[in-house]
Amino acid sequence: MAARQPRASPSLTAGVLLALAALLSSPLVVQRATAAAPFLPWQVCRNSGNYSANSTYQSNLQQLSITIPINASRSPVLFANSSIGAAPETVYALALCRGDTNVSSCESCVAAAFRIAQELCPFDRDAAILQDLCYVRFSDLNILSILDNGDPIRMPSPQNASSSAEAYDDAVGILLNATSDAAMNSSRRFATGMEDFDSSSRNPAIFGMSQCTPDMTPTDCRRCLAGIISTIPQYLSGKEGGRISGLRCSFRYEAYNFLYEELMLQLPRPPAPVPAPTPPVPTATDALRGAKPSGNSASLPLGWEHGGSEDDIMPTATRDRSLVTVW
Numbered sequence: 001m002a003a004r005q006p007r008a009s010p011s012l013t014a015g016v017l018l019a020l021a022a023l024l025s026s027p028l029v030v031q032r033a034t035a036a037a038p039f040l041p042w043q044v045c046r047n048s049g050n051y052s053a054n055s056t057y058q059s060n061l062q063q064l065s066i067t068i069p070i071n072a073s074r075s076p077v078l079f080a081n082s083s084i085g086a087a088p089e090t091v092y093a094l095a096l097c098r099g100d101t102n103v104s105s106c107e108s109c110v111a112a113a114f115r116i117a118q119e120l121c122p123f124d125r126d127a128a129i130l131q132d133l134c135y136v137r138f139s140d141l142n143i144l145s146i147l148d149n150g151d152p153i154r155m156p157s158p159q160n161a162s163s164s165a166e167a168y169d170d171a172v173g174i175l176l177n178a179t180s181d182a183a184m185n186s187s188r189r190f191a192t193g194m195e196d197f198d199s200s201s202r203n204p205a206i207f208g209m210s211q212c213t214p215d216m217t218p219t220d221c222r223r224c225l226a227g228i229i230s231t232i233p234q235y236l237s238g239k240e241g242g243r244i245s246g247l248r249c250s251f252r253y254e255a256y257n258f259l260y261e262e263l264m265l266q267l268p269r270p271p272a273p274v275p276a277p278t279p280p281v282p283t284a285t286d287a288l289r290g291a292k293p294s295g296n297s298a299s300l301p302l303g304w305e306h307g308g309s310e311d312d313i314m315p316t317a318t319r320d321r322s323l324v325t326v327w
């Protein structure tokens with residue numbers, strides 16, 4: 001698919017300022033290690049309904065925003081999921097820290113994510129926040145019992161790889177397949193690795209990680225990762241780095257080492273791909289994505305906004321933010 005086209009949006013500047021304000025005013029926001037990292041936090045506000053000030057929903061959410069950061073950071077797998085309150089004011093929430101974080105950075109990241117959600121998605125009953133070191137989602141839908149990855153957040157890095165997109169994408173696919181194979185069988189459902197690429201270029205190596213929520217079975221975890229890895233040519237093609245993060249699984253790769261612990265896998269340089277004589281034919285996924293969304297809620301049970309075009313698969317907030325990604 002072609003890159004997302006910039007569109008004018010009056011709410012853009014306000015959104016950026018808000019996000020910056022959130023970053024600057026929150027001392028607990030985990031600072032990013034490198035200037036090359038994408039603009040975070042990234043929020044997805046579902047906009048399906050608001051709670052009101054002093055409501056039961058707000059107080060339920062408030063309680064989770066205190067206990068979940070503690071439970072996730074104390075958990076050996078850096079994960080917490082919980083629900084609180086009687087229907088219809090039940091709040092479901094889930095938090096997952098990157099597998100290479102420690103207790104303190106996990107706790108502050110998750111706590112900050114809840115606070116940022118209040119600032120960037122005010123009164124929204126359903127929001128997701130992605131930061132470098134954690135992912136948090138809360139909802140009035142039971143997100144704890146589903147395996148679907150929702151509508152994942154996709155972030156290409158601005159820099160193009162030094163080689164052909166095809167060779168780089170292939171190498172990335174091999175690396176992430178390997179980290180995903182390792183992640184599915186680990187208790188944290190997390191694995192990291194590096195792969196030699198082209199020592200004579202700007203991209204001598206590629207670094208990557210794969211992760212699932214640890215409550216997934218190995219098979220479901222691997223299936224989830226295969227799903228997002230298969231969309232690399234569509235969304236991240238030729239980019240030096242990128243990430244796709246959903247409710248259930250995520251990956252990230254970069255041309256530099258962004259990981260805080262020793263890498264688990266080391267892969268040799270992959271063989272050069274056989275050059276394709278013709279451009280790749282659209283895949284079944286492309287066809288599905290191009291198709292009009294009918295009443296098929298099976299693939300999007302989380303209720304993200306879903307318009308008619310491929311672009312519209314991006315949740316509204318993500319789409320807006322994609323215009324102004326500041327690196």
Ligand SMILES: *[C@@H]1O[C@H](CO)[C@@H](O)[C@H](O)[C@H]1NC(C)=O
Nearest residue numbers: 047048049050051122123124
């Ligand atoms: C929720 O409240 C925000 C402002 O607080 C407003 O912009 C938004 O339209 C409301 N959403 C719904 C679904 O009522």
Ligand SMILES: *[C@@H]1O[C@H](CO)[C@@H](O)[C@H](O)[C@H]1NC(C)=O
Nearest residue numbers: 051052053054055056058059
């Ligand atoms: C919520 O409670 C606070 C403190 O009790 C009060 O100041 C505020 O007016 C209340 N807001 C609403 C909308 O009821």
Ligand SMILES: *[C@@H]1O[C@H](CO)[C@@H](O)[C@H](O)[C@H]1NC(C)=O
Nearest residue numbers: 064067068071080081082083
């Ligand atoms: C946090 O952990 C405690 C002890 O394991 C558990 O009782 C509680 O339900 C958990 N709360 C949340 C919000 O996860």
Ligand SMILES: *[C@@H]1O[C@H](CO)[C@@H](O)[C@H](O)[C@H]1NC(C)=O
Nearest residue numbers: 030101102103104105133260
């Ligand atoms: C936790 O990790 C952060 C980096 O993410 C580091 O700055 C901090 O020193 C670490 N804290 C401990 C107690 O290891």
Ligand SMILES: *[C@@H]1O[C@H](CO)[C@@H](O)[C@H](O)[C@H]1NC(C)=O
Nearest residue numbers: 079080081082144145214215
């Ligand atoms: C929450 O996660 C734990 C694993 O950490 C899992 O056993 C449990 O089933 C999950 N709860 C729900 C409601 O999905």
Ligand SMILES: *[C@@H]1O[C@H](CO)[C@@H](O)[C@H](O)[C@H]1NC(C)=O
Nearest residue numbers: 003157158159160161238239
């Ligand atoms: C990356 O490549 C794309 C497509 O070839 C091109 O449009 C874009 O300007 C390049 N970006 C950079 C930062 O070089």
Ligand SMILES: *[C@@H]1O[C@H](CO)[C@@H](O)[C@H](O)[C@H]1NC(C)=O
Nearest residue numbers: 169170171172173174177226
């Ligand atoms: C990664 O694994 C999938 C199967 O899960 C396979 O279809 C794909 O070709 C692999 N990618 C690469 C680059 O080897």
Ligand SMILES: *[C@@H]1O[C@H](CO)[C@@H](O)[C@H](O)[C@H]1NC(C)=O
Nearest residue numbers: 180181182183184185186218
């Ligand atoms: C994961 O572990 C199972 C056995 O527990 C094994 O059969 C399988 O090959 C392992 N998968 C990978 C990718 O290592």
